[in-house]
Amino acid sequence: MFAFIWLLLWWDYRADRAQNTDDPAFVAEFELTDHQGMIRTEEDFAGRWMLVFFGFANCPDVCPTTLAEVAAVVDGLGEDAEKVQPIFISIDPERDTPMALADFVPRFDSGIIGLTGTSKQIAETAETFPIYFERIEEASAPDGYTMGHTSHLFLFDPQAGFVDSWSYGTPAEEILADLRKRI
Amino acid sequence: MKKRPYVKGLAVIFMLAGLSAPAFSGSEDVNVENAWSRASIGASRPGAAYMIVRNTGEDAVTLTGLTTPLAMMPEIHETKTNADGVSSMTPAGEITIEAGESLALEPGGLHVMLMNLQNPMTEGETFPLTLTFSDGDEVTVDVPILDIAARGPEG
Numbered sequence: 001m002f003a004f005i006w007l008l009l010w011w012d013y014r015a016d017r018a019q020n021t022d023d024p025a026f027v028a029e030f031e032l033t034d035h036q037g038m039i040r041t042e043e044d045f046a047g048r049w050m051l052v053f054f055g056f057a058n059c060p061d062v063c064p065t066t067l068a069e070v071a072a073v074v075d076g077l078g079e080d081a082e083k084v085q086p087i088f089i090s091i092d093p094e095r096d097t098p099m100a101l102a103d104f105v106p107r108f109d110s111g112i113i114g115l116t117g118t119s120k121q122i123a124e125t126a127e128t129f130p131i132y133f134e135r136i137e138e139a140s141a142p143d144g145y146t147m148g149h150t151s152h153l154f155l156f157d158p159q160a161g162f163v164d165s166w167s168y169g170t171p172a173e174e175i176l177a178d179l180r181k182r183i
Numbered sequence: 184m185k186k187r188p189y190v191k192g193l194a195v196i197f198m199l200a201g202l203s204a205p206a207f208s209g210s211e212d213v214n215v216e217n218a219w220s221r222a223s224i225g226a227s228r229p230g231a232a233y234m235i236v237r238n239t240g241e242d243a244v245t246l247t248g249l250t251t252p253l254a255m256m257p258e259i260h261e262t263k264t265n266a267d268g269v270s271s272m273t274p275a276g277e278i279t280i281e282a283g284e285s286l287a288l289e290p291g292g293l294h295v296m297l298m299n300l301q302n303p304m305t306e307g308e309t310f311p312l313t314l315t316f317s318d319g320d321e322v323t324v325d326v327p328i329l330d331i332a333a334r335g336p337e338g
Contacts, residue, residue, distance in 0.1 A: 057228060058228050059272075060229040060230055060294075060297070061231045061260070061262050061272065061290060061291065061294050062262055062264075062270045062272075062290075062291060064331070065334075067332065068331075068332040068333065071332045072332075103224050103225075107331050107332075108332045109332070132269050133269075134271075140256065140258065140298065141298070142227075142229055142298060142299075146271070146272055147271075148269055149269065149270060149271075150267070150268050150269050150270075151264055151269070151270035152268045165268075167268055168264050168268065168270055168291060169291050172334070
């Protein structure tokens with residue numbers, strides 16, 4: 001809980017700072033393993049916009065819905081899709097091995113990259129973004145737990161600087177129109 | 184007997200409007216419309232299903248349970264997203280639908296969570312889902328399984 005409050009304060013601080021300068025509020029930084037087993041950092045996507053969102057493969061509602069929306073955005077971008085890299089980052093590294101993600105993420109759109117890592121790597125990634133996630137013990141859920149997590153979709157510019165985010169439930173059409181104006 | 188022409192009229196309206204006719208059997212006062220679900224990858228992870236449950240009767244009805252041969256544990260769950268954009272999910276328990284009201288089971292809100300799938304959910308197939316109400320009434324609906332990246336009942 002303290003970590004959560006700290007994150008919120010940190011978020012406010014960074015947002016305030018961003019209003020005073022042209023610097024991005026924060027820069028995407030990560031070193032994770034993709035669904036093909038390759039180590040990836042933000043540098044691998046330099047020169048391209050990144051659409052980043054968080055979730056877990058055992059999530060039956062929010063995550064497939066966001067993945068479906070992102071797939072629709074990629075579809076709508078047409079030839080411009082190559083300028084944008086959609087990235088799904090797992091916050092459930094215990095279950096989401098690269099192999100598990102390989103059988104989940106690309107099914108929505110072959111261009112979406114799934115990233116996972118050790119618990120430590122995921123915790124570090126969550127801190128740099130910053131996003132919040134927690135494990136919720138839930139007897140009826142598969143394996144006895146489910147995950148709560150930030151469900152925003154984040155946009156980063158070709159220098160990995162944070163640009164904007166859309167809250168969960170924003171229709172693909174709206175995201176697409178916003179994106180077209182920027183890229 | 185009085186209700187008959189009305190029900191037929193409704194069915195005609197649905198057909199004329201090109202909408203899928205509400206699938207129902209059992210209770211006369213509850214209609215289920217626009218049911219859909221997404222294909223799953225295997226059977227090891229839970230699935231979800233969405234629909235509109237309409238109470239056309241004059242009394243409130245309470246949805247107490249779900250059964251389907253597809254999943255050992257079908258339950259209504261609710262996704263909640265707080266002001267900080269953190270989404271999480273909890274079982275919703277029993278849900279009362281007032282007379283004339285409808286219950287929307289949709290992405291990001293209340294939805295049917297299908298746990299312990301007995302077989303993978305395959306695009307193009309359907310599965311029967313029975314909704315049980317506190318008065319003992321049951322409504323069975325055939326839920327179409329759409330593409331894994333479907334965004335609504337139209338795909």
